[in-house]
Amino acid sequence: MCFAPDVCDIVPVAKMASRFVNYLSPQQEAELADIARRLVAPGKGILAADESISTCGKRLQEINVENSEDNRRRYRELLFSCEDAMAEHVSGVILFDETARQYDSFGTPFVKCLERKGIIPGIKVDKGVVPLAGTHGESTTTGLDGLKERCDEYKSMGIHFAKWRCVLKISKFTPSYLAMLENANVLARYASICQQSGLVPIVEPEVLPDGDHDLETARRITEEVLAFQYKALADHHVFLEGTLLKPNMVTAGQSYQGRYNSPEDNAMATVQALYRTVPAAVAGVVFLSGGQGEESATINLNAINKVPLRRPWPLTFSFGRALQASVLQAWQGKDENRKHAHDELLKRVKANGLAAQGKYQGGLEGMAAGKSLFVKDHAY
Amino acid sequence: MASSSSRFQQYLSPEKEDELRKIANTIVSKRRGILAADESVATIGKRFDTIGLTNTEENRRKYRELLFSTDNSIADSISGVILFDETFRQSASDGTPFVKVLQNKGIIPGIKVDKGVVPLAGTLNECTTQGLDGLSERCAEYKKGGCGFAKWRCVLKISDHTPSYQAMIENANVLARYASICQQNGLVPIVEPEVLPDGTHDLQTAQRVTEEVLAFQYKALADHHVFLEGTLLKPNMVTAGQSCTKKYTSQDIARATVEALNRTVPPAVAGITFLSGGQSEEDATLNLNAINQYPGRKPWPLTFSYGRALQASVIKAWGGKDANIKAAQEELLKRARANGAAAVGEYQGGAAGAAGGQSLFVANHSY
Numbered sequence: 162m163c164f165a166p167d168v169c170d171i172v173p174v175a176k177m178a179s180r181f182v183n184y185l186s187p188q189q190e191a192e193l194a195d196i197a198r199r200l201v202a203p204g205k206g207i208l209a210a211d212e213s214i215s216t217c218g219k220r221l222q223e224i225n226v227e228n229s230e231d232n233r234r235r236y237r238e239l240l241f242s243c244e245d246a247m248a249e250h251v252s253g254v255i256l257f258d259e260t261a262r263q264y265d266s267f268g269t270p271f272v273k274c275l276e277r278k279g280i281i282p283g284i285k286v287d288k289g290v291v292p293l294a295g296t297h298g299e300s301t302t303t304g305l306d307g308l309k310e311r312c313d314e315y316k317s318m319g320i321h322f323a324k325w326r327c328v329l330k331i332s333k334f335t336p337s338y339l340a341m342l343e344n345a346n347v348l349a350r351y352a353s354i355c356q357q358s359g360l361v362p363i364v365e366p367e368v369l370p371d372g373d374h375d376l377e378t379a380r381r382i383t384e385e386v387l388a389f390q391y392k393a394l395a396d397h398h399v400f401l402e403g404t405l406l407k408p409n410m411v412t413a414g415q416s417y418q419g420r421y422n423s424p425e426d427n428a429m430a431t432v433q434a435l436y437r438t439v440p441a442a443v444a445g446v447v448f449l450s451g452g453q454g455e456e457s458a459t460i461n462l463n464a465i466n467k468v469p470l471r472r473p474w475p476l477t478f479s480f481g482r483a484l485q486a487s488v489l490q491a492w493q494g495k496d497e498n499r500k501h502a503h504d505e506l507l508k509r510v511k512a513n514g515l516a517a518q519g520k521y522q523g524g525l526e527g528m529a530a531g532k533s534l535f536v537k538d539h540a541y
Numbered sequence: 542m543a544s545s546s547s548r549f550q551q552y553l554s555p556e557k558e559d560e561l562r563k564i565a566n567t568i569v570s571k572r573r574g575i576l577a578a579d580e581s582v583a584t585i586g587k588r589f590d591t592i593g594l595t596n597t598e599e600n601r602r603k604y605r606e607l608l609f610s611t612d613n614s615i616a617d618s619i620s621g622v623i624l625f626d627e628t629f630r631q632s633a634s635d636g637t638p639f640v641k642v643l644q645n646k647g648i649i650p651g652i653k654v655d656k657g658v659v660p661l662a663g664t665l666n667e668c669t670t671q672g673l674d675g676l677s678e679r680c681a682e683y684k685k686g687g688c689g690f691a692k693w694r695c696v697l698k699i700s701d702h703t704p705s706y707q708a709m710i711e712n713a714n715v716l717a718r719y720a721s722i723c724q725q726n727g728l729v730p731i732v733e734p735e736v737l738p739d740g741t742h743d744l745q746t747a748q749r750v751t752e753e754v755l756a757f758q759y760k761a762l763a764d765h766h767v768f769l770e771g772t773l774l775k776p777n778m779v780t781a782g783q784s785c786t787k788k789y790t791s792q793d794i795a796r797a798t799v800e801a802l803n804r805t806v807p808p809a810v811a812g813i814t815f816l817s818g819g820q821s822e823e824d825a826t827l828n829l830n831a832i833n834q835y836p837g838r839k840p841w842p843l844t845f846s847y848g849r850a851l852q853a854s855v856i857k858a859w860g861g862k863d864a865n866i867k868a869a870q871e872e873l874l875k876r877a878r879a880n881g882a883a884a885v886g887e888y889q890g891g892a893a894g895a896a897g898g899q900s901l902f903v904a905n906h907s908y
Contacts, residue, residue: 180701181749333548381549388763395756401804433809437769441803441838471808473840 193403201445205252206478211285226494250514253281283322312358322361345393365407372414387438428464441473450483452535458483466519477517487527561771569812569842572881573620577848579653594861618881651690680726690729713761733775740782755805791831808840817850819902825850833886844884853896
């Protein structure tokens with residue numbers, strides 16, 4: 162690749178002689194750090210509304226709504242037209258590409274609707290998982306090709322953060338060294354490209370809850386995965402202050418048959434895994450909800466924020482299913498249910514906003530509160 | 542036991558974890574740090590040269606007795622002392638083993654366990670550190686003899702092409718092996734991957750290299766299952782090269798140091814005990830103070846593990862003469878208190894001693 166002469170002019174001659182090249186300018190660093198900080202502001206978290214077409218289809222099917230582009234548009238319009246009070250607890254929303262290009266019924270782009278509410282728009286940029294040959298059903302994630310150009314376009318549309326999900330599975334022989342190394346590396350490449358385009362990368366190395374392993378095993382594996390992750394980010398010079406981590410909470414496997422683990426047990430295991438691997442410089446940790454029910458996810462987040470261990474980063478939410486289950490049930494695809502659906506959404510974001518500060522006292526359970534939202538071997 | 546069918550082996554029992562955690566936390570308790578008195582025979586000889594004292598075993602014993610018989614209030618500022626093997630086996634004039642003298646003061650004895658640097662073939666003068674052979678047995682003996690922690694120093698150098706990938710991965714690995722063996726024997730390992738200050742490089746370069754070295758270090762510790770809550774890190778502060786023409790303030794150093802650490806060192810690490818390198822006594826204190834005042838995330842205690850920067854004035858004041866012992870001990874108390882205050886960002890200055898401003902830089906320093 163040849164650098165055009167004007168690119169060389171930007172880099173002062175003295176710096177060319179140094180072994181280290183500036184990864185980002187101070188202005189770029191400041192912008193990324195500011196966006197990241199705002200995404201994890203006290204009492205706030207992220208609404209993950211980036212379901213792919215097929216995954217969104219599954220949600221709509223549960224309430225007997227046809228998976229058409231307009232229905233997907235109507236559903237997201239429902240979410241984004243919630244009262245402004247929503248912005249007290251929602252700092253950002255992750256969109257899918259289709260949604261980022263859609264408009265509400267008044268012709269306002271969704272990206273603008275969110276901006277007006279003071280909510281930062283984000284975008285899923287990965288292109289899904291693909292198999293790793295020679296492994297026991299393990300995967301990596303694609304989407305690096307042309308990623309720089311796509312990120313530049315999203316930034317020009319008013320989007321300021323991105324998300325990319327990798328998946329690791331626990332079984333007798335997995336995650337393997339290859340899966341951990343490869344997924345950590347592809348996430349680091351993605352993060353590097355995002356930052357060059359002014360997007361804060363959310364780094365998501367999800368360890369799936371599928372399996373019958375115990376809590377201790379889940380914790381050991383999460384630690385291993387995160388150690389690979391932060392070594393890769395260091396190797397790729399990623400500016401940690403301008404990133405977020407989106408990890409799984411540490412829990413025993415979905416089919417685990419042994420002793421009951423309380424939210425406090427899960428919380429302790431989770432914070433132990435994080436504080437042994439995640440540098441303090443990382444702007445914040447935004448948990449995925451995995452297959453947890455709405456209320457469980459909130460209670461677990463609350464317990465995490467009360468663990469008496471060093472927690473130098475904000476610990477908040479980036480929930481999809483655990484913020485939308487009751488909303489969907491209340492909506493049923495019908496306009497006359499909009500207010501009810503909005504109430505459900507406000508209830509859940511408020512509950513999670515409190516949990517992100519360790520202040521949740523219960524009493525905000527929604528229509529789908531107790532329902533497990535576990536989907537086996539979940540892909541988008 | 543359920544865990545025998547698990548893929549993961551237990552590395553330490555809960556009781557052993559608790560013991561290590563307790564020792565580590567005590568070492569970095571508020572306003573306290575470590576006196577590194579583990580100079581090898583050759584290195585202490587260099588110190589004695591400056592006061593014209595012969596390097597005999599008895600002189601080495603007398604000097605350490607001077608240090609360890611300082612007034613009991615020294616323990617308000619000194620939580621641990623790192624010993625050399627010879628000193629571990631020596632006693633005060635009244636026959637009390639030095640280990641006991643320290644314990645009686647409420648100071649935890651520690652021990653240097655590495656056996657010095659050796660060259661890495663095929664590199665540009667880079668090295669690794671040896672000492673793993675029989676280390677477990679030696680650690681068991683030191684633990685039995687009253688030590689609570691150990692220390693092992695690796696050395697990395699900055700030049701155009703160093704530290705190399707090989708040097709970083711090898712030194713990180715050998716430190717992780719050492720740490721694992723220590724913990725199995727109930728000793729808290731101080732992990733010291735020193736990036737030397739020699740060179741003309743600027744502060745930014747020093748920071749980038751330190752970050753790289755520490756990233757390798759914590760990946761290696763994770764791979765070896767080391768219990769981070771029962772370890773301490775002994776890093777260099779991030780400073781420009783000794784021969785760099787650009788000058789930087791304590792605040793510059795503090796910012797570069799805290800940034801490097803909070804980008805690489807997990808919050809679980811019990812504490813950070815800086816080495817002083819070639820810094821003068823006063824600079825080492827001022828910089829530690831600035832580090833503790835810097836407004837960044839600092840989830841671990843940040844304190845000192847100083848050798849030269851605690852002893853330069855002591856040696857000068859002593860001059861090898863019994864009549865000067867009290868005065869020399871006063872110097873130690875002064876510097877220890879100053880650094881104790883700096884460890885909580887409360888140093889007000891004015892503790893300059895007999896060797897206060899003198900740079901203690903030794904080119905390409907090894908023990």
